[in-house]
Structures are given as C-alpha cells and as structure tokens.
Amino acid sequence: MLIELTVLCAGSTYWLNKKRPKKNLIQLLSVPVQVKNAPHKLSSSVNVITLLKDIKNSVMRDEREQLQLALDPRYNETLEKIQQQTRRNLQLSLGAIGLALLSRKFSIFIIPSIFAIIYLFRNMFKIIWRDFKKGHYLSTLLISTMLLLGLIITGQVVLASLLALVGGFFATLINRIEVNTQQKLITIFSDHPSQVWLLRDGVEIQLDFEAIQIGDVVIVNAGEIIPVDGIIQSGTAQIDQHILTGESQPVDKSTGDSVFASTLLLSGRISVQVETSGEDSVAAKIGRILDKTQSYKDTQIIRGREVANRFIPVTMGLSAITLPLLGAKPAVTILSAGLGSSMAFLGPISVLSYLQILSRNSILVKDGRVFELLRQVDTVVFDKTGTLTLEQPTLGKIHVFGDYSEAIVLSYAASAEYRQPHPIAKAILARAEEEQLQIPKPDSASYATGYGIEVTVDGLLIRVGSARFLQREGIDLPDTLNSIEQQSESNGYSLIYIGINQQLAGVFEIQPTLRPEAKKVIEYLKQRGLKLYIISGDHEEPTRKMAQSLGIDDYFSEILPENKAELVNGLRQNGRFVCFVGDGINDAIALKSAQVSVSIKGASSAATDTAQIVFMDSTLNRLEKLFHLADDFEGTMKSNLAISIIPGVITISGAYLLHFGVAAGLGLFYAGMIVGLGNVFWPLAKNQDNYYDK
Numbered sequence: 001m002l003i004e005l006t007v008l009c010a011g012s013t014y015w016l017n018k019k020r021p022k023k024n025l026i027q028l029l030s031v032p033v034q035v036k037n038a039p040h041k042l043s044s045s046v047n048v049i050t051l052l053k054d055i056k057n058s059v060m061r062d063e064r065e066q067l068q069l070a071l072d073p074r075y076n077e078t079l080e081k082i083q084q085q086t087r088r089n090l091q092l093s094l095g096a097i098g099l100a101l102l103s104r105k106f107s108i109f110i111i112p113s114i115f116a117i118i119y120l121f122r123n124m125f126k127i128i129w130r131d132f133k134k135g136h137y138l139s140t141l142l143i144s145t146m147l148l149l150g151l152i153i154t155g156q157v158v159l160a161s162l163l164a165l166v167g168g169f170f171a172t173l174i175n176r177i178e179v180n181t182q183q184k185l186i187t188i189f190s191d192h193p194s195q196v197w198l199l200r201d202g203v204e205i206q207l208d209f210e211a212i213q214i215g216d217v218v219i220v221n222a223g224e225i226i227p228v229d230g231i232i233q234s235g236t237a238q239i240d241q242h243i244l245t246g247e248s249q250p251v252d253k254s255t256g257d258s259v260f261a262s263t264l265l266l267s268g269r270i271s272v273q274v275e276t277s278g279e280d281s282v283a284a285k286i287g288r289i290l291d292k293t294q295s296y297k298d299t300q301i302i303r304g305r306e307v308a309n310r311f312i313p314v315t316m317g318l319s320a321i322t323l324p325l326l327g328a329k330p331a332v333t334i335l336s337a338g339l340g341s342s343m344a345f346l347g348p349i350s351v352l353s354y355l356q357i358l359s360r361n362s363i364l365v366k367d368g369r370v371f372e373l374l375r376q377v378d379t380v381v382f383d384k385t386g387t388l389t390l391e392q393p394t395l396g397k398i399h400v401f402g403d404y405s406e407a408i409v410l411s412y413a414a415s416a417e418y419r420q421p422h423p424i425a426k427a428i429l430a431r432a433e434e435e436q437l438q439i440p441k442p443d444s445a446s447y448a449t450g451y452g453i454e455v456t457v458d459g460l461l462i463r464v465g466s467a468r469f470l471q472r473e474g475i476d477l478p479d480t481l482n483s484i485e486q487q488s489e490s491n492g493y494s495l496i497y498i499g500i501n502q503q504l505a506g507v508f509e510i511q512p513t514l515r516p517e518a519k520k521v522i523e524y525l526k527q528r529g530l531k532l533y534i535i536s537g538d539h540e541e542p543t544r545k546m547a548q549s550l551g552i553d554d555y556f557s558e559i560l561p562e563n564k565a566e567l568v569n570g571l572r573q574n575g576r577f578v579c580f581v582g583d584g585i586n587d588a589i590a591l592k593s594a595q596v597s598v599s600i601k602g603a604s605s606a607a608t609d610t611a612q613i614v615f616m617d618s619t620l621n622r623l624e625k626l627f628h629l630a631d632d633f634e635g636t637m638k639s640n641l642a643i644s645i646i647p648g649v650i651t652i653s654g655a656y657l658l659h660f661g662v663a664a665g666l667g668l669f670y671a672g673m674i675v676g677l678g679n680v681f682w683p684l685a686k687n688q689d690n691y692y693d694k
Contacts, residue, residue: 051685055353089120093165096120100161113157120164121148123171139309140344141167174305174348196227199271216274222267230272232257236468237268250494252466262585266422304347307641311340311648318652329662330655336665337655339648342673346640350680354633357687361625362616370612373596374630376577380525381568381594383582384536384543387620388550389512391602392423395431396493396509399484409506411437413498416455416464418442424496424510428464452497463499475499481507492542514546521620522550528627531576535564537586561586565593581620582611598623632683639679647672 096116103109128141144167151160197204199217209227212218217233220226226239236254241263250266253259259272315335323331351368358365382388398406414432417425418439432439442455442462452465454473463473471477477497488495488509496508525532534555536543543557556567568590571578580587580594583602591597591610599611602618615622647668654660 050688055681055684089168093120096164097161100157103157110157114152117160117164120168124167127171127174136309138312140341143312212274214274218272218274220265220272221269222265224265226259226263226265227261228272228274229260229276230274232259233271233273235268235270237270238266240264240266304343308341308344315339333655333660333662333665334652336662337648337651338669340644342644342676343640346644346676346680350636350640353680353684354629357629357683361622363622363626364614364616365612367612370596371630371633374627375634377579377596379531379571379576380579381533381535383587384534384546385538386583387581388515388518388546390515392513393427393510394513395427396511399507401504401506404505407437409498411439412457412462412500413464414439415442415457416453416462427510461501464496467497470497470499470504475502475504477504490541492539515620517619517621519550521623522552524624535559535567561589565589568593636679636683640676643672643676643679
C-alpha cells in the first residue's frame, strides 16, 4: 500500500504543480545510464529524467490525451472536466483525511468523515458493480471494500480514509484502461451543417437543419456534405459516397437519382427533395444498429485483476486450513502473503506503460484490454476502400484517339486541371509532372458544373470531364469505347474524357491507389500465420484484383454495411479471433463487432469513435509495431505473474517451516511489489529510442 501511496503522491504533485521543468535543467540532469547487452533495436542507455517523465506520462496519460486532442479537438472539453474532477477529488481526499484526524479528538466529526470516506470510494463501488454484471463476483476490490467497512465499523476512520484515498486512485487507473476514452453515443451527423438552404416558392432561404421536413427541397453546392436522403430534382453532380457504400470511385448523379446524407458533393449543384433526414436517414440507421451492437470488449477485464481474483479462494482456503493446524497468527500470516494479489496493481500499471510507448509511436489506444486481445488474434479483416487504398487516385492507362499522342493529350488535360483541388485533377497533374511534360498555360476557363471543365489553350478548345459532358457539347463518342468502358467498370476504374475542339482525343483510366505500405504490412501478417480477408462494398472484380495483388486468398465484395458485421460475426462463430481494420461509417458496425478494431486518423468520426486503436500517422505502418509490442507485453505479464507468486509461496512455506509472522509476510509482499514496479517500468526504459520531447 505504501507503493500505491507513493505513486498517488507523485500524480497529485503533478496536478498541483502544472509547471514543467525547463529544457536546460532537463539537459543538465539527463545522465545516461549504460545498459549492457541491450537487445537489438532497444536503447543502449537509459536516460533517468526521460524515464521519470515517461513514468509520469504513463500514469497521467498525458501523451494519450494529446493524441486524442489531435484526433478530436472537442475532446478538450472532456479533458478539462477530467482535470477539474481530479483536482476536486484530491481536495476531497485531503479533506476526508483531515476530518478523520479531527474525529480522533472531536466525535462530532465522525459522521461527516464516514460520509466523505464512502464518497471517495464511490468509483470503487461502481467498478465492483460492473464486475458483478460481468460475472466476476469475488475480487480483490470486493475484499478491499470489506476491509474499508470493517475499519469504519471498528472506528479506525483514519486508516479507512487512507484506504479510500488509495482505492479512489486505483479505480481511476482501472477506468483509464477498461473504459474507452469516448463512451459517447456515436453521432453520425457531427459533420452536418447547422443551417441549410431550402427552396421555397422559387426563393432560396436559409433555415436551421432541425427545421427540415419531408418533401422540402434542399440546395447543395460543391464541397458540401449532403444533409439528407432524397431524390435529385434538378442539377447534376459528382458525389463521393464511399464512406457510406464503400464504392472506390465517385459517382455521377443527375435528376431522378438518389443521394444519401453524410456523403460529399465533389462538384456540381443539385436540388434534393427530402425523403428522410436526421434520425431516419440511412447513416443514422447505421448509427442505431451500432449503438445496439454488443461489443466483445464489454465483458472483459484486465488480466492482472482477473489473475489476482483467482488467487483469492486459494489464499483464503490455505488460511482456513492453517487456522486449526497452526493457530491464528500463522493463518493471518498466510493472508498477509497476498499470493498473486499484486497482479491487480502490476497488471494495470503494465498496461499504462505500454500505452505510453504506443502513444510515442503515434498509436492511440482507447481501451487497454487490447493487449490481452491482440495475442489471441488469428484473423485480420481489411476494409478495401480508404483502408487499403488512398483517397488520392492514380492516372492509369491513357487511351488516345485520332492523331494525338499520349503526351499531347496529357499536357492539355493537365493545363485544364491546373490548380484544381479535386483528387482527379491531382492525379492528372502528378502524371504530367512524372513524365516531365511542359504544361501550357490556359487562355481562359469555364466550368460546366457536375460535368467537367472547358479551357482554351494555344487557340484550341479543351474539354475534360464525363462522357455526358462531351456528348452535350456535340462531340461524338466512337463505338470502340464500349469495350473500354465495360472493362473499366469491371475493374472498378472511372473514366475521364478529353476533347480537343470537336473531336475525342483521349480517355483516362482513373484507378484507386494502393497504399504504398500495404504489401509490406500484409507480408508481415502472413509471416505471423494470420488468416487475411478483404471485405468491400465495391464490385467483385476490383476487389478480387486487389486481393490477388496483395496475395490475399479470401475476399468479400458488394457487401452492405450491416452485412459486414454479419461476416465478422460469422468468422467469430467459426472460432476465429478477429481484428477488423476499417475507416468509414460503413465499417463502424463491423469494427464494434470484432474482438479488436483498428482505424486510421482521417477516417470518418464514426470509425475513429468506434475503434479501440487509431493510427495517428494515417497509415497502416504501425500495425507491425502494434503486434510486436503486444508480444513484448505478454513477456512482461508473465514476469509479473512470477513476481506476484514467489513472495507469497515463500511466506506460506515460511509460516509452516520457519514460523514466519505477519511482519515477514508483509515485508516479502512489498519487496515483491518493488521488484514488480521495476519490471513494469522497464519497457519504458528499453524503448527510449522512440522518445520525443513534447
């Protein structure tokens, strides 16, 4: 208990003294301690100041909170509330101890001090109740509660107040690990505008989003999120709806086509007759399914607590047997041995240490139980679009017509798309730069919303856009295009048409871009012996080709969002332990259904809210590091288990053979705790190569 109080005091000092050491002072005090035979890829020296800073950061989760703020600036409000509550709890703790001390002289303070003690212990009561609902009835926390009540009943309120202080701190540690940092209701519509433009009697008026009614006509412009589900009444547009449907390429839509809330209008201007909005939209229905989906993690507790709980009947049973054999003192000595009980403390602290290491590696882990779960993963399921591919597409094959060369067509198209912000323009410009082409400056430019762009270059009229755009401008499309269009559709490519004056000059295949790190990550996972799947809302052929290019044998295509979760549940029912990696609203239910869930920064808020793990560098590169640290964590936990058992075994043996008393038992227990703390903080020391100063 002395160790716990030491850690608590360190944390309290941090909150009371918010000033950080100056840089020059850190440099003066940073004395490297050489470590012999340091393992490969680990630091060859230990910086004491850095280690102390890491220990403080791991317990107070400073760097995790910075990552959370980078992911969601709105978390700052939650963070301020947590800090205020922490300071308030510390003040209440000191007040409760003060009341307890006063009660020794003035009996009038006994009742207030008891109420203060019980209030300080409230979070422990909540965790015990949570454990009860999970089926964990006998626990170290329950024993601590019984001890607290016993101290109160016997009038030892000062000791009870100290126990409540430690218990409150320990409850805070558990909540930081076993409860996600965002337990809020998933809000699919966090990006919808607060106000929308409605068409009323031929006049556009601006109203609050909540004022939308079925049958209203909403006006949506390029670059805006579509706020409702509905039917286009007028206009044409290009819409990115992969976040909802999983389609890899934007889709062209015009009068009579359906559009969905939370999708992005890339180009064009449309009027949409409202069919559903708010809670009745497709995206909101996904959110409701998500809220009702039982998370696998909801029934789990940290292994350290679970192991400690399992040893309670053993210790109590040995003590009960010892009582009639050797008497009361040896029986109490065996109880003081705390066989395995230090795991309840060492386990959570180990998790916090590794969470600190992960934070330093730009990996935000919102649920500390993932270390236990990652070791069991035998199947990894990847979403295709946005997860294995980048948002930025690539210009693939260039088909030319007439007497034009690829270089001429590409240079004119790049001239037309010069300084355009959309992904297709960037793909065309990137290809032109790659081939070191001279891009002529356009003389003039005009836009045909929802269709394409028209510019004048060197006296030539250049048009770049959809097939519909060129046909509208009177350019005939040859029948030979049919085979190109069919092949592109089966491959999941979109086509961009280029016209010069009144003749079709070329057609560009716009292909999804595979993440550059994807092949390396897949190769590593296969080396681990994991079963891999791709799951996608995209068509069968592009999904098959991507699986083939990555060396993945199994894939599912044209899967609706709710069916993704069904596939994950099907794998689980067949005995697979699933890690799902996804990025969109359409992945959120599957993310919650899997035993382990991973998303990347830049994904939809629904995905990052739901996922236990978020890669903050917006790549898949951290997946290998994640599994490596899970392996290392397993080794640390095995050492923790040995450290928690050996002192207890010595005490029990000593009680029978060497007449050990309670003092010897407690001495061995706390000696084991000291060794255990060294073991749990050692990973911070040996991973200092990744340290960066905040």
